[in-house]
Amino acid sequence: xxxxxxxxxxxxxxxxxxxxxxxxxxxxxxxxxxxxxxxxxxxxxxxxxxxxxxxxxxxxxxxxxxxxxxxxxxxxxxxxxxxxxxxxxxxxxxxxxxxxxxxxxxxxxxxxxxxxxxxxxxxxxxxxxxxxxxxxxxxxxxxxxxxxxxxxxxxxxxxxxxxxxxxxxxxxxxxxxxxxxxxxxxxxxxxxxxxxxxxxxxxxxxxxxxxxxxxxxxxxxxxxxxxxxxxxxxxxxxxxxxxxxxxxxxxxxxxxxxxxxxxxxxxxxxxxxxxxxxxxxxxxxxxxxxxxxxxxxxxxxxxxxxxxxxxxxxxxxxxxxxxxxxxxxxxxxxxxxxxxxxxxxxxxxxxxxxxxxxxxxxxxxxxxxxxxxxxxxxxxxxxxxxxxxxxxxxxxxxxxxxxxxxxxxxxxxxxxxxxxxxxxxxxxxxxxxxxxxxxxxxxxxxxxxxxxxxxxxxxxxx
Ligand SMILES: Cc1cc2nc3c(=O)[nH]c(=O)nc-3n(C[C@H](O)[C@H](O)[C@H](O)COP(=O)(O)OP(=O)(O)OC[C@H]3O[C@@H](n4cnc5c(N)ncnc54)[C@H](O)[C@@H]3O)c2cc1C
Numbered sequence: 001x002x003x004x005x006x007x008x009x010x011x012x013x014x015x016x017x018x019x020x021x022x023x024x025x026x027x028x029x030x031x032x033x034x035x036x037x038x039x040x041x042x043x044x045x046x047x048x049x050x051x052x053x054x055x056x057x058x059x060x061x062x063x064x065x066x067x068x069x070x071x072x073x074x075x076x077x078x079x080x081x082x083x084x085x086x087x088x089x090x091x092x093x094x095x096x097x098x099x100x101x102x103x104x105x106x107x108x109x110x111x112x113x114x115x116x117x118x119x120x121x122x123x124x125x126x127x128x129x130x131x132x133x134x135x136x137x138x139x140x141x142x143x144x145x146x147x148x149x150x151x152x153x154x155x156x157x158x159x160x161x162x163x164x165x166x167x168x169x170x171x172x173x174x175x176x177x178x179x180x181x182x183x184x185x186x187x188x189x190x191x192x193x194x195x196x197x198x199x200x201x202x203x204x205x206x207x208x209x210x211x212x213x214x215x216x217x218x219x220x221x222x223x224x225x226x227x228x229x230x231x232x233x234x235x236x237x238x239x240x241x242x243x244x245x246x247x248x249x250x251x252x253x254x255x256x257x258x259x260x261x262x263x264x265x266x267x268x269x270x271x272x273x274x275x276x277x278x279x280x281x282x283x284x285x286x287x288x289x290x291x292x293x294x295x296x297x298x299x300x301x302x303x304x305x306x307x308x309x310x311x312x313x314x315x316x317x318x319x320x321x322x323x324x325x326x327x328x329x330x331x332x333x334x335x336x337x338x339x340x341x342x343x344x345x346x347x348x349x350x351x352x353x354x355x356x357x358x359x360x361x362x363x364x365x366x367x368x369x370x371x372x373x374x375x376x377x378x379x380x381x382x383x384x385x386x387x388x389x390x391x392x393x394x395x396x397x398x399x400x401x402x403x404x405x406x407x408x409x410x411x412x413x414x415x416x417x418x419x420x421x422x423x424x425x426x427x428x429x430x431x432x433x434x435x436x437x438x439x440x441x442x443x444x445x446x447x448x449x450x451x452x453x454x455x456x457x458x459x460x461x462x
Contacts, residue, residue, distance in 0.1 A: 002362045003028050004355075005129040007121050007141070009046040011078060011344050012336025012351030013132035014104045018077040019355035021111045025362055029108065032120035038136035039310075040213060045101025046108060047078065047348075053100075055082050055093040055345050061415045063396045064345065066422050067375040068093065071349055073430055074356075077107060078348035124148060128331040128362055130354045134347075135311040135337040142312055145338075148326075153315040158342075159224040159279040160392050162287060163304040164297065165399055166271050167410060169263070174296035179247030187264055188273060190296040191250045191257030197239060200293050204231035204238075207286040213310070226280045226308055242277030261294050268387070272303060272399040280306035303397040304342075313340045317388040322380055323367040324354040333358050340383045342393040349376050349396075356433075368433065372402055373425035 001024070006017045009031035017029040034044035041048050056064040071079045085099035108114050122140035124131065133141050146154045169188060176185035192200065207228050230237045239245075243259040250257050263273040280287060284305045292298050314320070316339050319327055324339065326332040335354035336347040353376065357367045370377035378400035382388070394400070398418045409417050 001026055002128055003115075004358050004362060005030065005125045005127065007124075007129065007131045008032075008133035008137075008336070009104075009108070009116075010132060010134045010336060011047050011347040012134070012338075012354070013130070014047040014108060015076060015078050015348040015351035016130045016132055016335055016355035016358070017108055017114055018111070019075075019352055020359055021108075021114045022075070023355075023359040024113065025359045026113045026115070027111075028115045028117060030117045030119065030121045032118070032138060035118060036120045036138060038134070038138070040136055043098075043101060045098070045105050047081065047104040048101050049095070049097045049344060053087075053094050053097045054089060055095065056343070057091050058093050059091050061412065061419055063375050063398045063400075066419050067345055067349060067379075067396045069423070070374060070376050070426050071345070071352065073426065074352055076348065076352055077104065078345070078351075081107070124332065128333075128358055130333040130335050130351070130358055131338060132334075132336040132351055132354075133338065135313065137312045137338065145312075145314070148332075149314055149319055153319055155313050155315065156310065157224065158307055158309055158311040158313075158393055160304065160307045161274045161276065161278040162280070162291060162302055162306040163266050163272050163274045163399070164263070164300040164302055166273055168297075168299050168301035169273065170296045170298060174263075175251050177248055181247075187262045187276075188296075189248055189250075189257075190261040190263070190294050191245075191248075192243070192259040192261070192295060194258040196293070196295060197243070197259040198235070200290070201231045201235055201238060203290045203293060204228045204282075207282045207290055209281040209286070210283055212281070224279060224308065226282075226306075227278050228280060228282055261297075267382070267400065268385070269403050271403060275306075278306055279308050281308055282306070303399045304395060311337065311393065313338055313393055315391050316340045316383040317385050317391050320384045322369040322384045323357045324350060324380070324384075325357065325361075325367070331358075331361060337393070340391060340393045341379060342395040346379060346396050350380065353380065371425045371429050374422050374429065375401070377425075377429075378402070 003026040004020050006013045006027055006029045009029050017027045020027045033041055040050040058068060059065045081100050081103040082093055082095050084103050085095040087094050087096050120138050123144050174188050174190050176188055178184060178186050230241055239259045243261055245257045245260045248260055262276040264276050266272040266274045287305050292300055320334060321327055324333045324335060333354040335351040339350050341347060341350055353370060360367050370380055372378055372381045375396050379396050382394050382400050398415055401418050404417055
């Protein structure tokens with residue numbers, strides 16, 4: 001039976017290798033540690049958590065909580081490891097990171113059809129392959145990816161602006177317009193008086209920021225400078241930069257405001273807006289407090305915070321299909337943070353989907369697309385939407401889900417309704433998957449000469 005190569009045994013690669021192996025697909029899992037370390041990893045464990053030990057909320061009313069349920073239903077190894085290694089942390093799923101890494105490593109080392117190769121990969125192999133080498137992919141493999149994707153489609157830094165929900169913007173305080181009237185009403189503009197601007201700059205200058213990792217020093221290139229750094233360069237730097245008011249007239253006063261913060265639509269449904277040019281290293285708490293000083297954003301709900309860090313990722317909207325296959329090569333899949341998802345769990349989840357599809361490909365079965373109404377499907381839909389320009393990484397959040405048909409629900413009620421719809425859509429889909437997985441198992445069993453029942457159970461995740 002065809003072997004699938006998995007490059008990198010991080011969150012995505014470990015999950016992918018496990019999902020393939022339990023479907024009787026032979027796996028060659030490459031991991032360069034401990035011989036070559038990334039600048040952030042410290043151990044030889046698979047799935048090492050390089051920073052926080054939290055896999056976020058378990059609350060069923062959060063996107064992260066629903067994603068956990070979805071992964072559990074698909075028999076996720078990362079979820080099993082997290083639950084086995086969990087430590088008390090209120091409504092978050094926090095883990096003992098060493099136990100977590102040990103669990104993943106021991107499980108994969110114990111699987112007969114997983115061959116573990118501890119060396120750096122420097123070229124993309126021939127044959128079915130899942131690339132899951134993560135945000136700190138080694139330079140040689142980065143070059144290979146660049147050759148494959150094209151120089152314009154591999155990025156090395158995140159310069160992420162915060163994203164807020166449309167419904168949390170106070171529309172009475174802002175106005176829609178594009179600079180010089182070009183581009184219709186595409187932007188939401190938050191006007192600031194001189195006094196408001198000065199208070200905002202004052203807060204930025206003294207804001208608490210996240211300390212950079214040593215390998216992230218001096219990454220600021222012009223066009224990617226954090227707003228607090230711009231504020232420190234001079235009191236009017238922002239007013240001549242991302243907050244310039246030129247070409248805009250506030251309808252309420254009929255005059256050009258002293259400064260303007262622009263918000264641009266971040267999804268097709270118009271439910272999310274990013275704050276243009278507001279990449280920042282401020283702590284999440286400081287972002288919440290200071291960005292809510294902007295007129296119209298007093299009650300802003302943040303679905304993604306701003307950040308700026310080393311992160312290798314592909315321009316997935318141009319390169320990947322919803323199956324996580326490369327557009328130009330059917331047997332090459334990409335998973336994890338390299339696809340432009342953000343977060344431990346999100347990375348593992350894409351590893352799971354890439355593996356489901358790689359297994360199907362080797363068995364000659366049709367590939368799967370996760371429905372858009374589910375949290376996992378909405379995230380994959382976001383990163384693979386070919387209409388998306390100016391791509392930046394995204395975490396799982398309810399703002400990515402298609403709008404509800406029904407009444408204008410808000411706040412908690414809306415989250416609950418979205419979570420329920422996601423659950424129902426996932427259950428319908430997984431029923432189909434199990435049926436199809438039965439067929440897949442029959443193909444796989446035929447190829448492996450194993451009993452169909454055993455194959456069916458494995459493939460169905462039982
Ligand atoms: C510094 C930093 C801190 C982060 N903190 C958080 C956080 O607190 N919470 C959160 O949710 N997310 C965080 N992230 C984002 C992200 O969720 C994690 O990076 C996550 O580990 C990504 O999973 P992955 O499987 O894509 O990559 P990784 O988990 O990094 O796995 C990739 C694996 O590939 C290996 N590898 C790389 N190149 C090669 C090669 N050429 N050959 C063989 N093996 C190779 C690496 O050694 C690694 O084991 C952080 C990212 C970074 C860079």
